[in-house]
Amino acid sequence: MMNHFRIFLTLPFILLLACGGGGDPKPDPENPTTPTSILNINTSNTFQKIAGFGGADGIFTPTAYLNDTETEIAFGTGDGQLGLSIFRVKLPYDQNDWPLIANHANNALAHGDVKILASPWSPPPALKSNGNGTSGHLLRENYSAYADHINSFINFMSTEGVNVYAISPQNEPDYEVNYESCDWSSTAMRDFIKEQGGSNINAKIAAPECFQFDQTYTRALLTDDDAVQNFDIVAGHIYGGGLEPFPLAEEKGKEIWMTEHLYNLNTGQSGAIPWEQRSDEDKWDETMQMLSDIHEAMTYNWHAYIWWYTKRYYSFLGDGTEGTTTNTILKRGYAYSHYSRFIRPGYQRVETQFTSPRDLKVTAYQGDGKTIIVIINDSTTPVSNISLTLNNETPSAMKLYKTSLNIDCEMTEITQENDLITFSINSSSVLTLVID
Structure with missing residues (x-):
C-alpha cells in the first residue's frame, strides 16, 4: 500500500x-x-541518496529528438527550465546510428550535471537465434561477443566526449513485441551478468529493465552470489505494476531506478479520443497520477525516476503534434520539474x-x-x-x-x-x- x-x-x-x-x-x-x-x-x-530524475531521447521517433533550445530547457535548472539530470538513450545495434546518439548526449551533458543511461532494444541480429532485430534471443555462445558490442558503444561514446554512466543489457527482456526487441529469460539475464558483467563491461550495469519490474528477474540477479556482484542498479519499468518496495535490493546495496514509464490517456490505442480533444482537466488528473507515482517511488527508497520521451505531446516538451508547440514546456513538464529541477543528484531524502x-x-x-x-x-x-x-x-x-x-x-x-x-x-x- x-x-x-x-x-x-x-x-x-x-x-x-x-x-x-x-x-x-x-x-x-x-x-x-x-x-x-x-x-x-x-x-x-x-x-536514500537521489541519483536523479530524467527523461528519454527520441529513441524511435525523430520528431521527439531535442533541438538545442529544447535541450537547454530540459536540462537547465533556472526559471522556465526542467532540470533533468538523467538522459536515457538508445544503444542501437547498428553502429552507423551511434554518432547521432553521441550528438544528443553531448548536448545534454553541456547543460548540467547529467547521467547517461543507455538501453539496447536488441543485440546485433547476427548474434541472435533468428538473425533479425525483432524478437529471438541472444545465443549463449555469443554472450562474449555481445559484451564486446556493448563496450564498443561505450568506447565510441567516450571518444565523442560522452561518459556512459550506466548501461542496460536489454530493454524489457520479458515483453514480447513485434518491433525491435529481444527475449531473455530470467536465467539467461542472470547468466549473462554472471559471465560478462562486472569489470568486463566499462560502465555501471542497470538490470533487468523488465516491463513490470518483474521480481522473478530481480530475485534471480540478487540471490545469485556471482551475479549480484556483477551489476550495480536494479532497474525496471512500472507499466501496470511493479511499484513496490525492494527490500532485497536495499539489503544487497543496490540503487533502484525506475527507467521508463508514461501516461497518455491511452491515445495510442485504436479508437481512443485524440489527445488534442481531451480536456485540460483530464490531462491534469493524469499528471497528478504521475506525481503520485514519483512520490510513492521516493517513499520506497528508490533512487531515480525516468519518464519516457522528454519531448512528446503527452510529455514535458511539445513536439508540434496534438495541439502542442515545440520549444515549449507542457503542463506535465512543469509538474515533473517540482522534483527534477529542485532535487539534485546526491541530495538525500x-x-x-x-x-x-x-x-x-x-x-x-x-x-x-x-x-x-x-x-x-x-x-x-x-x-x-x-x-x-x-x-x-x-x-x-x-x-x-x-x-x-x-x-x-x-x-x-x-x-x-x-x-x-x-x-x-x-x-x-x-x-x-x-x-x-
Whole structure:
C-alpha cells in the first residue's frame, strides 16, 4: 500500500461546517493565526541518496529528438527550465546510428550535471537465434561477443566526449513485441551478468529493465552470489505494476531506478479520443497520477525516476503534434520539474513529521545547504494554515513553487510572521518549498 503522511489540520470554521468537519480541531477564534497543521522536517533521519530524475531521447521517433533550445530547457535548472539530470538513450545495434546518439548526449551533458543511461532494444541480429532485430534471443555462445558490442558503444561514446554512466543489457527482456526487441529469460539475464558483467563491461550495469519490474528477474540477479556482484542498479519499468518496495535490493546495496514509464490517456490505442480533444482537466488528473507515482517511488527508497520521451505531446516538451508547440514546456513538464529541477543528484531524502487529519503526500530532501520539500494534494479540498519547522525551528524565509491546473511553477517568497512561517496548498496541486 502507498505510504501516506497524515496531517491534522482545519480549514476555516465556516468551511468545516459546510463540509461536515466532524472531529477536526477548530481554530482559536482569539488567535486566527494559530496554525491548524504542523510540518516538521527532521534532517537527522536520512534515507536514500537521489541519483536523479530524467527523461528519454527520441529513441524511435525523430520528431521527439531535442533541438538545442529544447535541450537547454530540459536540462537547465533556472526559471522556465526542467532540470533533468538523467538522459536515457538508445544503444542501437547498428553502429552507423551511434554518432547521432553521441550528438544528443553531448548536448545534454553541456547543460548540467547529467547521467547517461543507455538501453539496447536488441543485440546485433547476427548474434541472435533468428538473425533479425525483432524478437529471438541472444545465443549463449555469443554472450562474449555481445559484451564486446556493448563496450564498443561505450568506447565510441567516450571518444565523442560522452561518459556512459550506466548501461542496460536489454530493454524489457520479458515483453514480447513485434518491433525491435529481444527475449531473455530470467536465467539467461542472470547468466549473462554472471559471465560478462562486472569489470568486463566499462560502465555501471542497470538490470533487468523488465516491463513490470518483474521480481522473478530481480530475485534471480540478487540471490545469485556471482551475479549480484556483477551489476550495480536494479532497474525496471512500472507499466501496470511493479511499484513496490525492494527490500532485497536495499539489503544487497543496490540503487533502484525506475527507467521508463508514461501516461497518455491511452491515445495510442485504436479508437481512443485524440489527445488534442481531451480536456485540460483530464490531462491534469493524469499528471497528478504521475506525481503520485514519483512520490510513492521516493517513499520506497528508490533512487531515480525516468519518464519516457522528454519531448512528446503527452510529455514535458511539445513536439508540434496534438495541439502542442515545440520549444515549449507542457503542463506535465512543469509538474515533473517540482522534483527534477529542485532535487539534485546526491541530495538525500530526510524524515517528515506531519500532524493533521487530511492526506497529503510529502517528501523532503537535503543537499547543497538546502532543504527541499515536495507536497502533493490530490484531493478536492485545499489545505490552509500549515506551519513549517525545520529541525523544530522556524525558518526565517522560504520560496514556494506552485503548479496546478491553472498555474505553472509560480514562485512566492514567504517570510516569518508572528514567529511562524505558514503556507497553504490548493486542491489538486503540487508545491515545492525551498529553504536555503
